[in-house]
Amino acid sequence: MTLAxxxxxxxxxxxxxxxxxxxxxxxxxxxDFFALLGPNGAGxxxxxxxxxxxxxxxxxxxxVFGKNVDTHVYETKLDFGVVPQEVNFSLFEKVRxxxxxxxxxxxxxxxxxxxxxxxxxxKLGLWEKRDERSxxxxxxxxxxxxxxxxxxxxxxxxxxxxxxxxxDIELRRSMWEFLTxxxxxxxxxxxxxxxxxxxxxxxxNIAIIDAGKIVENTSMRKLLNELDSxxxxxxxxxxxxxxxxxxLDNASLEIVDENCIEVTVSGGLSINEVFGLFTKAEIKIDSxxxxxxxxxxLFLSKLESND
Amino acid sequence: xxLNHKYIAFETIVRREIRRFTRIWLQTLxxxxxxxxxxxxxxxxxxxxxxGEMGGFQYMEFIVPGLIMMAVIQNSYSNVVSSFFSHKxxxxxxxxxxxxxPNYIILSGFIVGGMARGLAVGTIVTVISLFFADxxxxxxxxxxxxVLLTSIVFSLAGFINALFAxxxxxxxxIPTFVxxxxxxxxxxxxxxxxxxxxxxxxxxxNPIFYMVNTFRYGxxxxxxxxVTWAFFMLCVFIVILFGSCIFLLRKGTGxxx
Numbered sequence: 289m290t291l292a293x294x295x296x297x298x299x300x301x302x303x304x305x306x307x308x309x310x311x312x313x314x315x316x317x318x319x320d321f322f323a324l325l326g327p328n329g330a331g332x333x334x335x336x337x338x339x340x341x342x343x344x345x346x347x348x349x350x351x352v353f354g355k356n357v358d359t360h361v362y363e364t365k366l367d368f369g370v371v372p373q374e375v376n377f378s379l380f381e382k383v384r385x386x387x388x389x390x391x392x393x394x395x396x397x398x399x400x401x402x403x404x405x406x407x408x409x410x411k412l413g414l415w416e417k418r419d420e421r422s423x424x425x426x427x428x429x430x431x432x433x434x435x436x437x438x439x440x441x442x443x444x445x446x447x448x449x450x451x452x453x454x455x456d457i458e459l460r461r462s463m464w465e466f467l468t469x470x471x472x473x474x475x476x477x478x479x480x481x482x483x484x485x486x487x488x489x490x491x492x493n494i495a496i497i498d499a500g501k502i503v504e505n506t507s508m509r510k511l512l513n514e515l516d517s518x519x520x521x522x523x524x525x526x527x528x529x530x531x532x533x534x535x536l537d538n539a540s541l542e543i544v545d546e547n548c549i550e551v552t553v554s555g556g557l558s559i560n561e562v563f564g565l566f567t568k569a570e571i572k573i574d575s576x577x578x579x580x581x582x583x584x585x586l587f588l589s590k591l592e593s594n595d
Numbered sequence: 596x597x598l599n600h601k602y603i604a605f606e607t608i609v610r611r612e613i614r615r616f617t618r619i620w621l622q623t624l625x626x627x628x629x630x631x632x633x634x635x636x637x638x639x640x641x642x643x644x645x646x647g648e649m650g651g652f653q654y655m656e657f658i659v660p661g662l663i664m665m666a667v668i669q670n671s672y673s674n675v676v677s678s679f680f681s682h683k684x685x686x687x688x689x690x691x692x693x694x695x696x697p698n699y700i701i702l703s704g705f706i707v708g709g710m711a712r713g714l715a716v717g718t719i720v721t722v723i724s725l726f727f728a729d730x731x732x733x734x735x736x737x738x739x740x741x742v743l744l745t746s747i748v749f750s751l752a753g754f755i756n757a758l759f760a761x762x763x764x765x766x767x768x769i770p771t772f773v774x775x776x777x778x779x780x781x782x783x784x785x786x787x788x789x790x791x792x793x794x795x796x797x798x799x800x801n802p803i804f805y806m807v808n809t810f811r812y813g814x815x816x817x818x819x820x821x822v823t824w825a826f827f828m829l830c831v832f833i834v835i836l837f838g839s840c841i842f843l844l845r846k847g848t849g850x851x852x
Contacts, residue, residue: 302852316640340693341693342689342692342851344847344849344851364692365693366695370693372686375688376686377690379685389611392610393691393695395599395600395601514625589625
């Protein structure tokens with residue numbers, strides 16, 4: 289399969305001497321939904337900046353769909369769209385004009401640009417706002433406008449730098465659905481995010497970047513399988529007797545109250561076995577949830593091991 | 596990028612630039628018309644009637660070409676510098692930088708935007724001047740050519756200013772402390788023949804002096820400078836400034852980290 293992005297030994301040192309990227313290498317397959325995670329200042333936005341040519345690299349190479357961004361400037365730029373972290377459109381222009389102008393930059397004839405403009409503004413729920421000045425939009429609408437703008441030339445690769453930062457839960461979910469839909473339609477997506485739940489929900493592959501180095505680059509499934517233990521919180525409808533124990537070496541219990549218990553499962557123990565023991569003890573389970581986000585646990589452990 | 600795509604991109608930038616300055620016409624088109632109209636009333640009409648002739652023409656007739664040129668210079672410059680810098684300030688310039696639009700198309704789009712405003716204000720001022728003086732253009736080709744070339748030169752200069760500017764102060768320093776004195780000392784209000792030899796020589800170092808006088812030659816048929824030399828200078832300025840802009844854009848000065 290073709291590589292959507294191939295980054296080799298990419299380094300970036302800013303004029304003030306700050307080494308933002310220390311020779312990272314990264315590959316993203318075509319059609320992938322890829323997460324680039326990392327704490328603030330890790331190098332995520334610099335990586336995106338270099339791919340989108342807004343940041344001049346110090347050394348290394350970047351290829352988009354097999355073409356070098358330095359030698360095939362125009363071809364590679366046609367292949368991707370970028371949704372930046374901060375709002376970067378004119379606040380004095382109308383919503384429709386912003387998208388139409390972007391279409392013009394990519395050489396789309398006016399009629400086609402108008403069709404695409406309507407298509408993406410409708411998809412992102414902004415069509416009713418098309419004649420309003422962009423400064424009157426809410427924060428969530430501004431982010432959706434940037435997505436519509438990035439898609440108007442129908443790129444094969446969409447790069448999103450923290451697209452749901454500061455967006456309410458309902459809107460975030462609707463953006464997830466939209467991104468999943470366009471990924472299912474064949475657009476490769478690279479996403480940086482602080483919401484680890486977002487990466488876990490959406491992405492198939494993941495790279496964790498810390499202090500300018502890639503500390504993990506694998507599939508989401510493999511990464512989550514690395515977890516040694518998981519903590520579940522079980523809510524029960526029947527009372528949990530004090531001193532209740534499952535009698536297993538690889539499962540420990542902590543009773544929170546008479547209808548709530550924390551179960552720490554490790555060593556490949558199946559949650560079904562745990563449920564079975566609860567049923568045997570005639571304790572009916574009403575609901576279950578993870579105590580912490582699984583990816584968050586892994587993310588923190590990867591960063592700790594990089595220190 | 597195919598040629599027709601480049602043309603669409605160019606047209607998009609020009610359209611957006613014209614949309615910008617016509618949207619804020621009260622800030623862009625009206626003030627220069629009022630200011631220059633006041634020059635006509637005060638310097639041309641009230642003071643000028645006591646001055647009498649200048650360079651063989653009524654004072655009002657003498658200053659009209661210079662004032663039109665002043666409007667073109669100031670507005671071509673300020674359109675590009677303020678538009679490009681506000682794109683930088685709002686980061687909307689990133690829309691252009693991540694797109695496949697070649698640097699020379701970006702530059703050309705902004706230049707034509709600056710020319711459009713310069714020429715729009717120049718036309719308004721010319722119409723106002725007709726209330727004060729009878730203009731009989733002596734050489735239409737020279738008149739139009741010099742005004743076009745001058746607006747290109749100052750659009751390019753405004754672009755360089757905007758590339759280096761980091762704050763709104765930076766975009767007002769050059770127009771206030773460099774451009775305005777050069778225009779006022781560029782023979783808009785007087786003929787250099789009135790100056791002592793030293794100041795006459797100093798005036799010869801001011802490029803705006805050549806532009807104003809060549810434009811005056813086109814309208815009145817008289818000039819303090821050699822018109823051929825003035826055209827040559829304008830072309831050299833355009834080549835140097837255009838080359839500098841492309842070099843700075845390619846390097847990413849003021850735009851890319």
